[in-house]
Amino acid sequence: MTALHRHDISDQLWNKIEPLCVGRKDQPGRTAKDNRLFINAVLFVIHEGGSWRSLPPEYGKWNTVFQRFRRAKEGYMAKNDGNFMETF
Numbered sequence: 001m002t003a004l005h006r007h008d009i010s011d012q013l014w015n016k017i018e019p020l021c022v023g024r025k026d027q028p029g030r031t032a033k034d035n036r037l038f039i040n041a042v043l044f045v046i047h048e049g050g051s052w053r054s055l056p057p058e059y060g061k062w063n064t065v066f067q068r069f070r071r072a073k074e075g076y077m078a079k080n081d082g083n084f085m086e087t088f
Contacts, residue, residue, distance in 0.1 A: 005056075007047045008040045022072075033060075041065045 009017065014036055021035040041059035048054055055062040 005040070005044055007043050009036070009043065014039075038065060038068060042069055 017039065018035065021039075037059060041055055042065070044059060045052055045055060045065075052062045052066040055065060059065060
């Protein structure tokens, strides 16, 4: 995959992250459209100051990406006693 922006994850890092992602084709349930694109979109928002509306269209619709991020964060918090930010 060619990087869209300077902060997109490298192939080497993606190979480490991919097995940890939910929604893979080898898992039951709904398959995510593109986990790597989603991770890169979140990284873009973080690097650019946190505005979801500034997300470039090549990452997808900003609201769709935001809703997926919100659901993932809520799921993580439910599993980890609400300590989302302490992870980082």
